[in-house]
Amino acid sequence: MKTFSKSKQLRSAITRDKLNGKRVAFVPTMGNLHEGHIQLVRRAKQVADIVVVSIFVNPLQFGANEDLDNYPRTLAADKEKLFAEGVNYLLYPDVEEIYPEGMDQQTLVVVPDLSDTLCGASRPGHFAGVATVVNKLFQIVQPDTAIFGKKDFQQLAIIEKMVKDLCMPIDIIGEETARDVDGLALSSRNGYLTEEQRSIAPALHKTLLDCREAIACGFDSYQELEDYCTEALKNAGFEPDYFSVRDAVTLGEVTGDTEQIVILAAAKLGTPRLIDNVTLTLNPSQDWGMLAAH
Structure with a gap:
């Protein structure tokens, strides 16, 4: 080299x-x-x-x-x-x-x-x-x-x-995002986490997965999901910056034309600011409520 x-x-x-x-x-x-x-x-x-x-x-x-x-x-x-x-x-x-x-x-x-x-x-x-x-x-x-x-x-x-x-x-x-065995996305900033914070940190990814699962099951009140997940992160010990369900192509609001959703979150855990996301592919050949997890 x-x-x-x-x-x-x-x-x-x-x-x-x-x-x-x-x-x-x-x-x-x-x-x-x-x-x-x-x-x-x-x-x-x-x-x-x-x-x-x-x-x-x-x-x-x-x-x-x-x-x-x-x-x-x-x-x-x-x-x-x-x-x-x-x-x-x-x-x-x-x-x-x-x-x-x-x-x-x-x-x-x-x-x-x-x-x-x-x-x-x-x-x-x-x-x-x-x-x-x-x-x-x-x-x-x-x-x-x-x-x-x-x-x-x-x-x-x-x-x-x-x-x-x-x-x-x-x-x-x-x-694709590289993760530790407990789901935490690998990041240089993870090194700033205390032992206690490191034990909490995987909750960010879990909350994203829970939100994706709810949407995949047909729950499409995105604002309600965002509010609920934001509170869940606060209760876990995070300081959320945002938790948002977006169109994966435009990063705008999800519409009837959206074919893929991305759920994104950013939150502080002590000093480090952690980010993560998961995606969900919609099946355009089905009704709006029919979703396939990706």
Whole structure:
């Protein structure tokens, strides 16, 4: 595995690979890698000849009161994991490499509508920071395909729309959420949980599953379900940001034309903010009440 801190050097290596007919897959990360990231890398190896991983803690997507300074940075351990998986190239740039003129002077990429709801409503500017840095990384790596986890469902939707709207010739693959044995979605922020909080944390996924089961059984009063599940999370010890039933394509309200539902939740448990989601496919050939769990 070769490690690059400069974009130009990585791009030269990738250009040579592409001239030799190699297909390139890209996995952007912020480091502190866990099994969920490794699953993305393994998927990348299945679909391409060359696998590129980036580690960059992007300050542009952090708000004023968020945990940028405390975000875990574990480069040595991360490199060991990536080397063991056979990654070809690691891009590890500093902030000046990505934002040479500073972030105040940076052109921003904003995906409208999708960025303003759910996590975007409580974290203003977050998804502009995400879309901008992913766009920059795509320009550096110029991959044929890029792999993202479905745990960040809204982020994945925003990146898919950005790629479509800007006519980028990149296939975006969404990989299923990696979970611990008790259902908790793997996340770098799980390391902040105390032992007691870690025992509570799986209730987030269980509440999502309970909501999905209710809808699959024909309960379609979504506001009532959202209110009930929000209270359930509060009673379990969470501070819910949102619990929402949405159209999985538009992230808007569920309508008669909706073919897939996504149920999303974000909640604080102590300091860490946890997110998760589950989906439900509707059967368009049946009546509205006939649902099939996905």
